[in-house]
Amino acid sequence: MQVKFGTGNAKGSSRSLIRPLQRERGSGDNEFNNRRRVEAVMAELDKMVGLENVKGLIKELKAFIEIQRRRQLEGLVSSTNTLHMIFKGNPGTGKSTVARLMGRLFKEMGVLTQGHLIEVERADLVGEYIGHTAHKAREQLKKALGGILFIDEAYSLARGGEKDFGREAIDVLVKGMEDYRDNLILILAGYKEEMDYFLETNPGLRSRFPIQLDFPDYSITELMAIARLMLAEKQYILTPGAAEELEKILRREILFGHRYNGNARMVRNIIERAMRRQALRLVKKKNLTRQDLISIEREDLLRPDPPAGKKENENDFPGGPPICYNNSQ
Numbered sequence: 001m002q003v004k005f006g007t008g009n010a011k012g013s014s015r016s017l018i019r020p021l022q023r024e025r026g027s028g029d030n031e032f033n034n035r036r037r038v039e040a041v042m043a044e045l046d047k048m049v050g051l052e053n054v055k056g057l058i059k060e061l062k063a064f065i066e067i068q069r070r071r072q073l074e075g076l077v078s079s080t081n082t083l084h085m086i087f088k089g090n091p092g093t094g095k096s097t098v099a100r101l102m103g104r105l106f107k108e109m110g111v112l113t114q115g116h117l118i119e120v121e122r123a124d125l126v127g128e129y130i131g132h133t134a135h136k137a138r139e140q141l142k143k144a145l146g147g148i149l150f151i152d153e154a155y156s157l158a159r160g161g162e163k164d165f166g167r168e169a170i171d172v173l174v175k176g177m178e179d180y181r182d183n184l185i186l187i188l189a190g191y192k193e194e195m196d197y198f199l200e201t202n203p204g205l206r207s208r209f210p211i212q213l214d215f216p217d218y219s220i221t222e223l224m225a226i227a228r229l230m231l232a233e234k235q236y237i238l239t240p241g242a243a244e245e246l247e248k249i250l251r252r253e254i255l256f257g258h259r260y261n262g263n264a265r266m267v268r269n270i271i272e273r274a275m276r277r278q279a280l281r282l283v284k285k286k287n288l289t290r291q292d293l294i295s296i297e298r299e300d301l302l303r304p305d306p307p308a309g310k311k312e313n314e315n316d317f318p319g320g321p322p323i324c325y326n327n328s329q
Helices: 020-025 028-047 052-073 095-108 132-144 154-158 165-179 192-201 220-233 240-256 264-282 290-294
Strands: 085-089 117-120 148-151 185-190 211-215
Touching: 028 052, 028 095, 052 095, 052 211, 085 095, 085 192, 095 117, 095 148, 095 185, 117 132, 132 148, 132 165, 154 165, 154 185, 154 192, 165 185, 185 192, 220 240, 220 264, 240 264
Parallel strands: 085 185, 085 211, 117 148, 148 185
Antiparallel strands: none
C-alpha cells in the first residue's frame, strides 16, 4: 500500500487548524469527553482488519493536530496540512468506512464542526442540461459542509468529452474546496487504475489532493478475520468444519472468481447467506440449544443444488451476486 502525504499550499493554509470554539470549550468535562470520543474512534480504527498504512496516516494526522493545539496554547505559530484526499482501491476494501471514521475523528478534534459523511457519485453531481450541474454540485457541497464529501468512482466525472457536464462538476468542486476550506474535506475514491488515469488527465487536481491512499484487496487470512468479526458482532461462530470450508471458498473466489472478489463485501454476502441457510436448517427442529443457535456448520456454507430442470440464476440467492462454488468441490 502506498501513502502519499504532503503539505497544502492553497490560499489560506496558514489558518488555525483548531477552531476557536473548540479551544474555548477544551477544558474540564468537555475536554475529557472529547478525549474519550477520540479514543473510541481510534479503537474502532484499530479493530479494522489490515490497512496498516492507512491507520498509520490517521495516527500521524491525529498527532499533528494535537501538537498544533499545544503550539497555539504556547503562542507559537501553528500550521495545517491540506486534508483533501484520494482513496484508491476496489469496492469493499474499507474506503467509505475509513472516511466515516475520519469525519468523526476530525469533528472531535475541532477540525470539522459536524463530522458527517455525504457519499455521492456522478449522478448526484452531474445534471442533464446547462446550469443543472453547477446547482447539483453546489447542493452536495452545502450538505457536506462541516464534514466530508466522499465521491465514489470520481474518475467518471472526466470520462466524457470536452462538452461533458462532468468537467463542470469538477470545476464547481475545486471552487468549493477553496470557498469552504475551513470546514470541509473532499475525498475522491475509485479503482486504482482509473484514479491514476483521472489524475493524469487532470494535473491541476494532483496538487490539491496531497494525501493519496491505496486500499489493497484483502488476503485470505484477513478475509477470514473479517468473517469472524462479522459473525461475532451477530453472536455467531464458525465450527471447525465451517471455517475450513469458508477458507476453501475464499481461495477459489480469489483464484478463479471475479478480479475484484478479494474484499469484505464478498465475505458479507457469504456470511449472510450462511446465516439464512442455518435458519432453514434449524427452523423445524425442537429443543434447540444455545450452541445450535450460534453455530454455523459446514453445510450452511455449501450452495444447494438447483431443483431438477431449473437453471441456477442470481435471483435464487438474494444476498448478492452468486458466489461460484458448489458441493462437489
